[in-house]
Amino acid sequence: MFENLREDWQTYERDWARQGLWVMLVYRFGRWRYGIANRFVRWPFSFLYRLLKLLSQILTGIDLPCEVRLGRRFLIEHFGGIIISGDAVFGDDCVVRNGVTVGLRHRGVRGAPVIGDRVDIGAGAKVLGPIRIGNDVVIGANAVVIRDLPDNCIAVGVPARIIPRPPDRDPATERTAAGQVA
Incomplete structure (x- = not known):
């Protein structure tokens, strides 16, 4: 501990x-x-x-129950309105911002997201259901993710659509593409 x-x-x-x-x-x-x-x-x-x-x-x-499995260096960047299901799993170096929900898609149906390493979740995003989020993923502000995301992509919109990450991997470009303020 x-x-x-x-x-x-x-x-x-x-x-x-x-x-x-x-x-x-x-x-x-x-x-x-x-x-x-x-x-x-x-x-x-x-x-x-x-x-x-x-x-x-x-x-x-x-709301971060102790039943959640967190990787190392989990960062809550901004506080307020964050709800994480006790069944969720996070990899290392994940970032969560205000207004994020990570949890069940339907009431009474088990299954929460499994989130990979180095995932950046923008303000107001919702990641719902028994889905898998790959490594090195950026989820844009207010995106609603209800299906699996592969490694190295950006997810934006409602429902989220997948955009490949640029090969240069410039963080300022990624945040702007994901709808976050640079």
């Missing part, structure tokens, strides 16, 4: 004011408590986790 916390501290530029860091601290605590084998010993930590999670949801507007 402490190695992850050190890495989170660096990912959030060592800034205690970043709400994403607060959420990650609560998330890491929630994951850590699952390692306590004795349920009677674990119970007070579970109670504390539930209180901290509720407090972080109220203060930040971010």
Whole structure:
């Protein structure tokens, strides 16, 4: 847990004011408590986790359950209105912005997205259903992704259409093409 916390501290530029860091601290605590084998010993930590999670949801507007599987260096760039299903899986170096939903496509139907490494999800985007998002993908602002995305692409629109990423991989060009402010 402490190695992850050190890495989170660096990912959030060592800034205690970043709400994403607060959420990650609560998330890491929630994951850590699952390692306590004795349920009677674990119970007070579970109670504390539930209180901290509720407090972080109220203060930040971010719902990140500890059941989500996150890769390393997960970055919540902007806070507010972020909902992530407990069944979701994220790879390493993913970025999520405000207004993003990653979760179930239909109520009562299981299956949340599995997201690869180095995926950048723009503000207001929705990634829904039992789909797979490849590595090195940019999902544009307000895009609605309801089908698999291959590696190395940009997804824009409602429903999202796929645009191959330019070979030069200039981040400023990618953000502009994805509908995000450069």
